[in-house]
Amino acid sequence: MSTFGLIEYTDASAEVKAVYDDIMATRKTHYINNFWKAIAHDPALLKRTWEGLKAVMGPGALDPLTKELLYIAVSVTNNCNYCIASHTASAFSKGMTPEMFKELQQVVGMANATNKLVTGYQVSVDARYQPPLNLQK
Amino acid sequence: MSTFGLIEYTDASAEVKAVYDDIMATRKTHYINNFWKAIAHDPALLKRTWEGLKAVMGPGALDPLTKELLYIAVSVTNNCNYCIASHTASAFSKGMTPEMFKELQQVVGMANATNKLVTGYQVSVDARYQPPLNLQK
Amino acid sequence: MSTFGLIEYTDASAEVKAVYDDIMATRKTHYINNFWKAIAHDPALLKRTWEGLKAVMGPGALDPLTKELLYIAVSVTNNCNYCIASHTASAFSKGMTPEMFKELQQVVGMANATNKLVTGYQVSVDARYQPPLNLQK
Amino acid sequence: MSTFGLIEYTDASAEVKAVYDDIMATRKTHYINNFWKAIAHDPALLKRTWEGLKAVMGPGALDPLTKELLYIAVSVTNNCNYCIASHTASAFSKGMTPEMFKELQQVVGMANATNKLVTGYQVSVDARYQPPLNLQK
Amino acid sequence: MSTFGLIEYTDASAEVKAVYDDIMATRKTHYINNFWKAIAHDPALLKRTWEGLKAVMGPGALDPLTKELLYIAVSVTNNCNYCIASHTASAFSKGMTPEMFKELQQVVGMANATNKLVTGYQVSVDARYQPPLNLQK
Amino acid sequence: MSTFGLIEYTDASAEVKAVYDDIMATRKTHYINNFWKAIAHDPALLKRTWEGLKAVMGPGALDPLTKELLYIAVSVTNNCNYCIASHTASAFSKGMTPEMFKELQQVVGMANATNKLVTGYQVSVDARYQPPLNLQK
Numbered sequence: 001m002s003t004f005g006l007i008e009y010t011d012a013s014a015e016v017k018a019v020y021d022d023i024m025a026t027r028k029t030h031y032i033n034n035f036w037k038a039i040a041h042d043p044a045l046l047k048r049t050w051e052g053l054k055a056v057m058g059p060g061a062l063d064p065l066t067k068e069l070l071y072i073a074v075s076v077t078n079n080c081n082y083c084i085a086s087h088t089a090s091a092f093s094k095g096m097t098p099e100m101f102k103e104l105q106q107v108v109g110m111a112n113a114t115n116k117l118v119t120g121y122q123v124s125v126d127a128r129y130q131p132p133l134n135l136q137k
Numbered sequence: 138m139s140t141f142g143l144i145e146y147t148d149a150s151a152e153v154k155a156v157y158d159d160i161m162a163t164r165k166t167h168y169i170n171n172f173w174k175a176i177a178h179d180p181a182l183l184k185r186t187w188e189g190l191k192a193v194m195g196p197g198a199l200d201p202l203t204k205e206l207l208y209i210a211v212s213v214t215n216n217c218n219y220c221i222a223s224h225t226a227s228a229f230s231k232g233m234t235p236e237m238f239k240e241l242q243q244v245v246g247m248a249n250a251t252n253k254l255v256t257g258y259q260v261s262v263d264a265r266y267q268p269p270l271n272l273q274k
Numbered sequence: 275m276s277t278f279g280l281i282e283y284t285d286a287s288a289e290v291k292a293v294y295d296d297i298m299a300t301r302k303t304h305y306i307n308n309f310w311k312a313i314a315h316d317p318a319l320l321k322r323t324w325e326g327l328k329a330v331m332g333p334g335a336l337d338p339l340t341k342e343l344l345y346i347a348v349s350v351t352n353n354c355n356y357c358i359a360s361h362t363a364s365a366f367s368k369g370m371t372p373e374m375f376k377e378l379q380q381v382v383g384m385a386n387a388t389n390k391l392v393t394g395y396q397v398s399v400d401a402r403y404q405p406p407l408n409l410q411k
Numbered sequence: 412m413s414t415f416g417l418i419e420y421t422d423a424s425a426e427v428k429a430v431y432d433d434i435m436a437t438r439k440t441h442y443i444n445n446f447w448k449a450i451a452h453d454p455a456l457l458k459r460t461w462e463g464l465k466a467v468m469g470p471g472a473l474d475p476l477t478k479e480l481l482y483i484a485v486s487v488t489n490n491c492n493y494c495i496a497s498h499t500a501s502a503f504s505k506g507m508t509p510e511m512f513k514e515l516q517q518v519v520g521m522a523n524a525t526n527k528l529v530t531g532y533q534v535s536v537d538a539r540y541q542p543p544l545n546l547q548k
Numbered sequence: 549m550s551t552f553g554l555i556e557y558t559d560a561s562a563e564v565k566a567v568y569d570d571i572m573a574t575r576k577t578h579y580i581n582n583f584w585k586a587i588a589h590d591p592a593l594l595k596r597t598w599e600g601l602k603a604v605m606g607p608g609a610l611d612p613l614t615k616e617l618l619y620i621a622v623s624v625t626n627n628c629n630y631c632i633a634s635h636t637a638s639a640f641s642k643g644m645t646p647e648m649f650k651e652l653q654q655v656v657g658m659a660n661a662t663n664k665l666v667t668g669y670q671v672s673v674d675a676r677y678q679p680p681l682n683l684q685k
Numbered sequence: 686m687s688t689f690g691l692i693e694y695t696d697a698s699a700e701v702k703a704v705y706d707d708i709m710a711t712r713k714t715h716y717i718n719n720f721w722k723a724i725a726h727d728p729a730l731l732k733r734t735w736e737g738l739k740a741v742m743g744p745g746a747l748d749p750l751t752k753e754l755l756y757i758a759v760s761v762t763n764n765c766n767y768c769i770a771s772h773t774a775s776a777f778s779k780g781m782t783p784e785m786f787k788e789l790q791q792v793v794g795m796a797n798a799t800n801k802l803v804t805g806y807q808v809s810v811d812a813r814y815q816p817p818l819n820l821q822k
Contacts, residue, residue: 561798
């Protein structure tokens with residue numbers, strides 16, 4: 001469910017259908033998940049979000065599975081249940097193994113702990129870590 | 138700087154020195170960064186945190202560089218400046234290229250945006266994404 | 275539901291009833307929403323929170339609808355489902371149109387993305403934006 | 412400063428210059444703030460972010476100043492210092508008065524408090540606020 | 549420093565001076581910290597915030613030092629540097645020992661880690677923990 | 686429920702059973718809550734998390750109930766519903782009274798509000814609160 005309800009394919013405008021078609025073609029699936037059906041009430045947002053996501057999540061210097069893992073790490077830290085559920089499923093479908101999932105959660109738990117220890121102890125940044133980084137170093 | 142100041146190696150107790158030695162040996166460096174010197178005022182925390190971090194961040198189903206990227210993703214989402222600075226430096230030293238850094242930031246930005254769109258539109262989780270996941274599917 | 279359950283009007287103490295009466299009179303409704311019934315177990319908190327809210331959310335330099343939009347922006351960023359549901363309903367009742375809702379979500383999504391890009395790229399504040407602001411400028 | 416340093420106009424590629432030119436033309440200024448110079452190391456991100464921002468922050472069902480106020484509300488909730496500094500300056504330049512700023516901060520403070528009271532008291536959403544909203548109601 | 553600068557006692561209006569006087573009398577000090585001087589540009593906010601804080605942080609079922617510890621725990625989790633610095637100093641002045649500080653940080657680190665493990669593993673609430681709580685149990 | 690489902694005692698490996706036994710012995714209960722059953726799919730994480738939690742949450746310079754209060758304060762600020770539900774129940778079982786719960790929520794609400802007012806007004810840290818703290822002062 002969603003604030004304005006979900007727009008199914010058969011009820012969608014041509015503009016929305018075009019995005020749905022591209023999602024299904026890109027993902028090689030007939031399934032459109034609730035997120036897209038919820039924001040389809042704002043076709044401009046739907047289109048910009050999908051095009052941004054497609055550009056960002058495809059292969060590049062990082063492979064698509066690594067990007068899914070990063071998405072999960074952000075979503076867990078933000079406590080976004082929908083995002084965790086959908087991207088965890090997506091990551092498994094892209095080849096994440098249970099062992100990879102477990103190590104991901106370990107890193108997320110550890111990072112959240114040390115983030116707060118650094119903050120609570122008011123640790124200032126080491127001179128050598130101050131930006132800009134000297135990548136020749 | 139830090140709430141209680143930083144404990145340098147020469148001023149450290151034997152218990153703290155043992156952790157510092159292990160950090161330097163594991164990381165093949167003579168540098169101990171401010172975080173460890175700040176929490177060294179609590180030797181039990183220092184030891185438990187270092188041992189946890191060493192166990193979590195080493196090679197496994199995910200490689201150490203991927204784990205650094207996840208650490209950065211969490212730290213950016215948490216807005217922890219120290220953690221971003223130190224783990225960005227660490228990731229570059231482990232082989233992160235500028236292109237990888239850029240794609241990481243793209244994913245973090247995108248994930249933070251869609252996390253909030255999902256939330257703002259009050260999207261409920263698709264039945265197929267509800268845990269537990271059927272990994273045979 | 276709530277930690278201590280919900281206190282209905284007929285079961286409320288005189289102190290709580292007085293706040294409920296003021297909520298209903300101010301909002302021109304007979305409905306008291308769950309939030310107030312949940313915190314009514316702490317009458318001092320109920321009274322202070324309601325009085326603060328009434329003072330803050332009324333007309334002033336910003337109109338009440340703009341204030342509802344801001345409330346939603348905070349609640350989405352904090353991922354507070356109750357708050358999003360109740361303030362979204364409240365904003366619609368105060369005149370928010372679907373178009374306004376959509377633009378609000380666009381801004382919230384965009385701001386959350388750029389907040390993290392700024393953070394991830396470790397951007398320092400431009401000299402001209404440093405406080406205090408020269409409002410004559 | 413920034414992870415990779417700041418790219419000044421004179422050092423920018425044609426692709427980056429085109430975005431800088433559009434920022435200056437759209438904002439009627441000769442000033443490019445640090446954020447753009449920092450992410451200009453990733454021209455695709457620069458272009459997509461600027462185009463998204465320009466689309467989102469312009470006039471629509473909500474006026475540009477209201478959108479700036481929403482941006483500040485998100486940035487304060489996320490604790491993003493750069494964003495608070497730059498968007499506060501931007502909002503004043505678009506006509507925010509000190510009184511408006513003050514009411515904005517009041518709402519942000521109040522919303523953050525009640526978000527947590529709702530959460531801490533584990534308040535469930537009233538049936539009438541459950542999505543989807545009946546906008547005819 | 550602060551968006552509008554800091555209002556010193558000698559430059560304050562009678563309304564602001566009255567709050568400053570009460571802060572100094574209540575805290576048995578001649579020092580007004582920057583927070584109050586920053587929000588004194590909004591006398592109504594200053595007064596409401598101070599009166600709320602005074603009511604909340606005084607002795608009750610929880611002693612004032614425990615309340616300071618809770619304040620720090622929230623501030624660290626929110627990553628609010630000013631709040632961490634000022635409330636850490638305040639807690640020490642109210643009798644927090646270094647050992648108490650250290651245990652506080654341990655709990656905050658641990659809670660932030662397990663919060664995210666719960667979230668990442670999508671754990672549903674045990675039936676016995678669902679509100680409302682049966683306090684007779 | 687949980688991503689991989691819950692591991693019951695009778696289905697657990699010897700390694701997991703050993704942790705479950707220690708949880709039950711330490712807590713003087715026959716009940717293992719869902720969190721442990723969910724992360725038991727990663728026995729190393731289960732063991733490290735339990736041992737860390739046992740070390741951190743036991744008596745010390747802070748008593749176990751105070752530590753539970755801090756845990757709740759963090760969990761509310763992080764908006765972790767599972768954690769709030771389980772630690773609120775746990776705190777009541779350790780002696781938290783309804784009055785203590787109420788004052789805890791008051792502090793959490795107040796701290797979240799002032800954290801954001803400090804941030805929104807861009808208040809810089811008073812010189813006297815800058816770390817390191819002079820504890821002799």
